[in-house]
Amino acid sequence: MARHIVARTSDIPPGGNKVFGVDGRDIVVFHVNGEFFALLNRCPHEGAPLEKAACVARLTSPEPGIYQRSRVGELLRCPWHGWEFDMRNGQSYFDPKRVKVRSYPVAIESGEKLQKGPYVAETFPVHVEDSYIIIET
Amino acid sequence: MSDVIDRPILAEEEAAKSRLRIIDCDVHPSIHAHGDLDQFLSKRWQEHLRTYGSHLRTPYIGTTPYPRSSPLIARRDAWPPTGGPPGSDLDFMRKQHLDPLNVEYGILQVLDLFIFSQQNLEFGAAIQRAINDWQLAFWSDRDPRLKASILAGQDDTQFAIAEIERCAKIGRYVQINVCPRANEPLGRRRYWPIYARAQELGLPLGIHVGGYGGHAPTGGGWPSYYVEEHQSNAHTMAAQLTSLVLEGVPERFPDLKIVFIEGGFGWIPSATWRMDRHFEAFRSEVPHLKRRPSEYVKEHFWFTTQPIDEPDEGKHLRSLIEWVGADRLLFSSDYPHWDFDDPRYAFKTPLSETERRKIFNGNARALYKL
């Protein structure tokens, strides 16, 4: 697995996202409630750009008239036909066995730690006080 | 995990795209700014629009025919950077849709201002007329790929015919659009003068789903949810196809070409089989029909593809296409609406080269004489 240092954590505001070209693929990284999730920026249905997806809550209803919202902001609603995917693993909710968005492990490491490791890319200036987003592909 | 897609656009897809230019039979332009229509509306109707606005046939106040699934039923990525609603900025439409998808022609379908759902027919006719002029001035004149349709609500047949005549003289419109949910089923005789004129002019009749009728959209009444109402588009189309065929419109106007737009096509086989069976039992009730309903369907009607049904098994879609006929289908994207179809991925079953040529281009070229 290649590790790619793509941005500072501060580059993506909470609730926002950013697209990175990694190995010829567009990968979109979302920042939700202090966590970062990376997915291929193409919906598996007809290819819509997921960077334009709505970040919504999971809405469930154990019985008519009772509604529960959970995991606020962690579900992606495709900008075109509205299919919903779990940001954590790319799984769809309506047909999890068959349809999935490719997702990538994301790691956050401090600049200090990065400086010690082998992945200090020259193109990424390192400030020890910052944290960096690393995607594994 | 058979459907996990992990790929940038493949080189072959790029190549296929450039080989086949697409005729998109359902592109929705919108009015960018209030007042863009002013130049085409008389003072009388400008003031009416400002003072009274729309008075629709729907029985419920405060609902809009544009739900609800997505603001303005639009793709979330289709809002132009210049402001205004999706579909209202030609440059952005070119950049996002016409150029990258290699659209050779796009047939415009305007839904703004609930054109066909106005209870005040005179006001309805005024905005239809204004929008007909606006389609040329703001779209076709600026991008010759975009072809306009003559909007002519049929509930006042006289207005409709006058507007059809006026536009036909201009000579740049490729189709006559009537209301999908008029006051009576579309086969009724009160509408026949319009069909007669369309036949004489050689312009196809376009019927695009949507709008607000005075009747409930389903035979069971008014649905609770958008998802129900959206589903009802297919029933409404099936009802109108049945009415047109059984009341004898294609029998009476054999050269009239009728296009159902945005109704999909999955419902056609069963609707037609049922008509055929019933026709065998009850033909004495409709002796004006000389042939089986399916024969009229296969010769006089065309269907745009979106929204394409997506059965779990691709082979079922395959059978649908074969039954309806590749020569009856016209590709449509429905850009910029939320259920947009991307021509590269919309058909979840392989098409032969001949089928692709017909569906994506050839059928529409012949039908609209492009």
Ligand code: FES
């Ligand atoms: S392209 Fe994402 S749901 Fe259709």
